[in-house]
Amino acid sequence: MKKLFLALALSWVAMAVTTASAADIPVKVSFQMMSDSAVNAVTALDGEQPVEPLKISIGDAVNLRFSGYAQVDYDYINEHGITSNDFNIRRVILMAEAQFTPKLTAFVMVDAANSTYAKHLQEFYIQYAFVPQFKLRIGQFKQPFMLENIISPRLLGTLSMNESTRYLAGIAGDPLYGNMAGRDLGLMASGDLFRAPDGHYWLNYSAGVFNGAGLNVRDNNRHKDFIAMLNVRPVEGLTVSTSCIVGKGRARNDSPFNTVEEGEEYTRNRWSAGLEYKRGRVNLRGEWAWGKDGKVNSRGGYVELALRTLPKLDLVLDFDHLNTNTTLSRAEQEMLPRPTSTCSYLVGLQYWVYKRCRVASQYVFRDRRTGPDMHEWITQVQVSF
Numbered sequence: 435m436k437k438l439f440l441a442l443a444l445s446w447v448a449m450a451v452t453t454a455s456a457a458d459i460p461v462k463v464s465f466q467m468m469s470d471s472a473v474n475a476v477t478a479l480d481g482e483q484p485v486e487p488l489k490i491s492i493g494d495a496v497n498l499r500f501s502g503y504a505q506v507d508y509d510y511i512n513e514h515g516i517t518s519n520d521f522n523i524r525r526v527i528l529m530a531e532a533q534f535t536p537k538l539t540a541f542v543m544v545d546a547a548n549s550t551y552a553k554h555l556q557e558f559y560i561q562y563a564f565v566p567q568f569k570l571r572i573g574q575f576k577q578p579f580m581l582e583n584i585i586s587p588r589l590l591g592t593l594s595m596n597e598s599t600r601y602l603a604g605i606a607g608d609p610l611y612g613n614m615a616g617r618d619l620g621l622m623a624s625g626d627l628f629r630a631p632d633g634h635y636w637l638n639y640s641a642g643v644f645n646g647a648g649l650n651v652r653d654n655n656r657h658k659d660f661i662a663m664l665n666v667r668p669v670e671g672l673t674v675s676t677s678c679i680v681g682k683g684r685a686r687n688d689s690p691f692n693t694v695e696e697g698e699e700y701t702r703n704r705w706s707a708g709l710e711y712k713r714g715r716v717n718l719r720g721e722w723a724w725g726k727d728g729k730v731n732s733r734g735g736y737v738e739l740a741l742r743t744l745p746k747l748d749l750v751l752d753f754d755h756l757n758t759n760t761t762l763s764r765a766e767q768e769m770l771p772r773p774t775s776t777c778s779y780l781v782g783l784q785y786w787v788y789k790r791c792r793v794a795s796q797y798v799f800r801d802r803r804t805g806p807d808m809h810e811w812i813t814q815v816q817v818s819f
Contacts, residue, residue: 439498459493466499473789475502477673478585478719479638479665481576482529482543485789486819497533501528503588503790503818504547506523514806520705523547524814525587527556537563541575552650556615566635567625571642574619574649578663579603579677580706580721582736583616585690588790591717591740591750594703594798597776598756602704602723604648609687610650610694610727611702620644630670635702638665638673646702655699657682671713675721679704683727690772691759693728700728708735715742731760740784750796752780764803773805782812 468485476483484501491497505524511517526547532540543557559573576584582596583603600606606613622642626635639662645652646659659681666674683702687695694700708721722735734756740748757775760769767774782796793815800808 436522444649460491461493463489464489464493475672475712476586476589478581478589478711479673480802481584482586484529484819487760496729499531499533500529501819502528503816505587505593505814505816507593508813511786511813512809514808524593530771539563542613553615555650556617565625567627569624571622571624572620575622575646576616577603577618577661577678578622578624579616579704580659580723581673581675581708581710581719582721582738584663587701588818591738591748591782591784592736592752592754592780593782593794593796594684596736596738596752596754597778597800598723598736598754599721599757600730601758602706602734608727610685610689610700611683612686617649617801618644618646618661619653620659621660621667622661632670634667634670636667638667639663644681646683654684655682657699659702673709673710675709677705678706689728689730690770691730691762693730700757702727716740717748729761732756732758733760741773745784748784748786750780750782750784750794752778754778754780767804770804773802775803777801777803792816 466487466489473485486497487501489497489499504526507522509522510519524547525545525711527543527545529543542556544554545556546554548554557575559571559575561569561571563569578584580599581605582590582599583605595605598605601608604611604614605616609646620642622640624640625692627637627639629635639664644659644661646657647654651806659679661679663675663677679702681702681742682699685696685698685700688694688696703726704723706721706723708719710719717740720735720737723733723758725732736754737753740750743749755777759774762774778798778800780796781800782794784794785793786792795813798810799811802808
């Protein structure tokens with residue numbers, strides 16, 4: 435994959451050199467190296483951090499940085515005695531960032547493995563950093579709701595992400611909102627406030643207005659969603675977070691609870707609270723979230739622990755709970771054609787071959803309180819640069 439990126443980068447360089455040859459603009463191609471300590475220090479708030487990006491400098495102004503990662507899975511599932519297994523390319527993410535000035539940048543991310551053509555473009559945004567305390571971003575990107583949603587999949591211990599986050603953050607599983615990978619189009623302000631003596635910032639915030647329709651689509655109603663996240667970092671390595679979504683959606687499908695019809699506008703509100711602790715051998719993260727879709731209330735949350743047991747080997751433990759309709763009794767939920775309440779238990783190991791390149795294997799038991807239980811074994815190979 436490095437060779438592919440190098441070929442693409444060299445083609446960009448060739449065009450730049452051809453265009454600017456008369457001006458004798460110097461072009462420099464190099465690989466940046468991220469130290470092991472810097473790799474291990476990346477947190478949810480840092481988002482997508484490349485390990486060894488290809489860097490192209492054009493003159494004294496424009497810097498281009500290329501990076502990416504890929505994940506290949508083998509899944510074995512046993513659901514109520516019915517088994518299935520397959521190999522699956524989960525993601526092939528290619529990213530490019532252009533820095534025009536120290537304050538002005540543009541970023542694009544594509545998922546070449548996404549089976550839905552309309553979702554190949556994951557992100558594109560332009561950002562202007564006035565000061566560290568105030569940055570303005572416009573385009574398509576992750577909604578600032580829930581830490582697990584904004585963290586790079588390269589850093590997650592759960593290879594398929596927690597079901598509660600997928601549903602409540604609009605990643606996958608919500609029939610009304612659709613599977614939108616937690617992304618939307620909008621305008622967002624963010625920044626870091628109050629620098630501590632050790633260099634970290636005590637406060638981080640993000641707040642913006644979004645279409646509320648999801649990934650790569652135009653707005654489908656007259657309303658905009660307000661989404662915000664506030665993170666307090668009392669000490670280095672500890673983040674206490676809260677976030678919210680306040681908005682109205684237009685249903686893409688009928689509600690499974692017969693409360694909202696396809697095409698109908700409905701209230702779509704969310705609120706979350708959580709924390710992340712990352713220090714030494716311990717990486718602990720947990721969140722709890724509540725949702726309201728029309729008259730239906732939902733809630734869910736997870737706790738994930740990654741513990742370094744050997745120099746490159748992590749033990750991963752995770753508990754996840756989701757209830758998509760807390761207003762129904764268990765007896766009422768059991769009468770529905772689809773599960774509404776699930777508790778998932780995960781145990782696994784991951785071995786870091788080289789920085790963000792790993793081999794991981796984990797077992798997941800999903801206790802469907804109102805449906806058939808599911809046993810899943812996932813093995814994944816991940817490469818990153």
